[in-house]
Amino acid sequence: MAPHVSIALTWILFIALFPISFYWLRRAWRIIVRRDFSEVALKRGESPPNPARFAPFSAVINLVGASLLIFVILSVLLVQPDYQTWSAIAGMTIWCKIFIDFGLARHAHGFAKRKKKTGPEGEAESSRDPLP
Numbered sequence: 839m840a841p842h843v844s845i846a847l848t849w850i851l852f853i854a855l856f857p858i859s860f861y862w863l864r865r866a867w868r869i870i871v872r873r874d875f876s877e878v879a880l881k882r883g884e885s886p887p888n889p890a891r892f893a894p895f896s897a898v899i900n901l902v903g904a905s906l907l908i909f910v911i912l913s914v915l916l917v918q919p920d921y922q923t924w925s926a927i928a929g930m931t932i933w934c935k936i937f938i939d940f941g942l943a944r945h946a947h948g949f950a951k952r953k954k955k956t957g958p959e960g961e962a963e964s965s966r967d968p969l970p
Contacts (some may be wrong), residue, residue, distance in 0.1 A: 879946035886946035
């Protein structure tokens with residue numbers, strides 16, 4: 839078997855499933871057991887006004903995503919499905935989890951307007967320099 843780029847990418851994807859699933863399980867553990875809501879529905883690094891309200895949803899999202907990735911890892915090791923099948927399941931799981939987390943964060947923060955940054959004189963900064 840000659841070395842090929844696709845072999846390297848396959849191994850990178852498979853090995854990346856381990857830390858991703860561990861991280862998602864750890865987030866679910868923090869939310870469910872430790873009642874730590876610091877990573878629930880973050881938007882620009884800030885928690886929503888009431889993170890406990892959205893914690894169960896975030897815990898389920900992380901738990902389901904991690905469980906699916908663990909299922910993929912075990913099936914690759916034990917059942918050995920073809921590459922198209924397990925990479926599709928893993929890829930769809932990762933992307934769907936990212937999009938669902940994004941939607942939950944936007945829903946948790948509502949439609950509040952962003953605060954404008956103010957300059958040293960208290961005026962709102964603009965992205966362009968004023969014309970002379």
